[in-house]
Amino acid sequence: MEHLKTCPKCNAKLKLSADGETQYCVICKYWTKLGTARLDSIMIYA
Ligand SMILES: [Zn+2]
Numbered sequence: 001m002e003h004l005k006t007c008p009k010c011n012a013k014l015k016l017s018a019d020g021e022t023q024y025c026v027i028c029k030y031w032t033k034l035g036t037a038r039l040d041s042i043m044i045y046a
Helices: 041-044
Strands: 022-024 031-033
Touching: none
Parallel strands: none
Antiparallel strands: 022 031
């Protein structure tokens, strides 16, 4: 599982979204799904 603590783009602190599976950055709107790089499921959520 890969947990990011800071945004790879602007280095701000990432927040955990309400679904508990997505981390997002309030500064630049970067977001990533926890522990997976499955783009298919990311597109469903987007
Ligand atoms: Zn950011």
